[in-house]
Amino acid sequence: MKILPDSLDRITQQFSKFPGIGRKTAQRMAFQLIEWDRDAVKQLGDVIIQSTEKLSQCSVCNLITEADPCPVCRDTRRDDALLCIVEDSKDVVALEETSRFNGKYHILGGVLSPLEGVGPDQLNIKNLMERLNDTEEVIIAMNPSVEGETTSLYLARLLQDRNIRITRLARGIPSGGDLEYIDGVTLGRALDERHEMK
Amino acid sequence: MKILPDSLDRITQQFSKFPGIGRKTAQRMAFQLIEWDRDAVKQLGDVIIQSTEKLSQCSVCNLITEADPCPVCRDTRRDDALLCIVEDSKDVVALEETSRFNGKYHILGGVLSPLEGVGPDQLNIKNLMERLNDTEEVIIAMNPSVEGETTSLYLARLLQDRNIRITRLARGIPSGGDLEYIDGVTLGRALDERHEMK
Numbered sequence: 134m135k136i137l138p139d140s141l142d143r144i145t146q147q148f149s150k151f152p153g154i155g156r157k158t159a160q161r162m163a164f165q166l167i168e169w170d171r172d173a174v175k176q177l178g179d180v181i182i183q184s185t186e187k188l189s190q191c192s193v194c195n196l197i198t199e200a201d202p203c204p205v206c207r208d209t210r211r212d213d214a215l216l217c218i219v220e221d222s223k224d225v226v227a228l229e230e231t232s233r234f235n236g237k238y239h240i241l242g243g244v245l246s247p248l249e250g251v252g253p254d255q256l257n258i259k260n261l262m263e264r265l266n267d268t269e270e271v272i273i274a275m276n277p278s279v280e281g282e283t284t285s286l287y288l289a290r291l292l293q294d295r296n297i298r299i300t301r302l303a304r305g306i307p308s309g310g311d312l313e314y315i316d317g318v319t320l321g322r323a324l325d326e327r328h329e330m331k
Numbered sequence: 332m333k334i335l336p337d338s339l340d341r342i343t344q345q346f347s348k349f350p351g352i353g354r355k356t357a358q359r360m361a362f363q364l365i366e367w368d369r370d371a372v373k374q375l376g377d378v379i380i381q382s383t384e385k386l387s388q389c390s391v392c393n394l395i396t397e398a399d400p401c402p403v404c405r406d407t408r409r410d411d412a413l414l415c416i417v418e419d420s421k422d423v424v425a426l427e428e429t430s431r432f433n434g435k436y437h438i439l440g441g442v443l444s445p446l447e448g449v450g451p452d453q454l455n456i457k458n459l460m461e462r463l464n465d466t467e468e469v470i471i472a473m474n475p476s477v478e479g480e481t482t483s484l485y486l487a488r489l490l491q492d493r494n495i496r497i498t499r500l501a502r503g504i505p506s507g508g509d510l511e512y513i514d515g516v517t518l519g520r521a522l523d524e525r526h527e528m529k
């Protein structure tokens with residue numbers, strides 16, 4: 134016997150469309166909605182539709198933005214000669230939080246992944262190549278994954294003939310934590326790249 | 332510097348309102364929305380608003396439903412003399428999936444929890460007491476938590492003067508799994524309630 138009403142299933146189905154939200158979580162969210170007051174539910178639906186409509190990608194760096202070009206690209210106090218290449222907009226947030234970078238960004242929109250059919254044409258590489266005229270240094274800041282590594286090497290090779298300094302984020306042991314719990318690859322890398330204490 | 336646009340924050344904020352959805356997950360969901368096509372986003376928003384509007388609680392058993400009374404209460408093939416009391420609608424789904432129960436349900440809408448200000452008046456106890464005329468057996472099927480236990484005892488005491496058989500779900504070791512991984516309380520209870528093999 135079917136116990137739960139179709140409307141609930143429809144809501145569950147919608148929430149299940151988000152990767153990372155499983156059926157159980159989606160159903161729990163649907164159940165919670167019923168307990169919200171009607172205005173809050175309407176607000177949720179409206180914000181989803183209206184706010185998403187306002188969002189697009191910066192035509193220069195592909196950062197998610199309401200205005201084009203985005204605030205970072207418009208900011209004249211930032212150093213145009215320094216360009217940091219990242220996978221997605223969330224990486225920009227993480228890097229900005231360090232307060233150590235004052236250049237511009239370029240969002241690739243993913244990493245090379247032949248298995249998932251992502252080649253160079255699926256990434257924002259074409260408009261990267263078109264904006265390098267004033268660039269003196271490119272920092273390749275991919276995530277430390279196999280695909281990130283492949284993409285870093287691909288980009289480094291692609292840029293090698295230009296008169297640009299190509300750098301990447303340092304690898305080593307993270308701050309905090311305990312040597313005994315750090316994985317072997319990270320620790321091995323930290324050993325290989327050890328340097329003199331000054 | 333504020334990197335992400337306000338529209339994205341607004342969506343994130345809305346998703347964060349669901350208990351169990353943290354800020355990071357909410358933001359990931361907001362980012363995913365941008366990649367959906369506009370029609371899919373509109374559908375999500377519309378389903379949330381319209382489907383939630385259709386849902387209410389059964390006036391008899393408090394099950395979440397589109398029609399009142401709910402399909403379970405309307406079903407004449409079900410045994411009116413047998414009533415199973417549960418915390419919420421999801422528990423009804425779980426019990427129905429066993430195909431072992433053919434009575435009616437009553438959804439309490441929670442458990443007694445003095446710390447969270449939930450007393451008998453906040454639960455659907457009044458309309459429970461009003462529907463017991465034909466009832467011969469009440470199965471108390473609270474979750475096996477401290478609050479569930481308290482609520483079970485409260486209900487059992489409340490019903491004791493009526494000429495009704497009061498039962499509860501059996502406690503013991505769950506099917507599958509391994510004795511060595513079962514918690515001590517469960518195992519202790521299974522020992523206490525051991526019975527003859529026939």
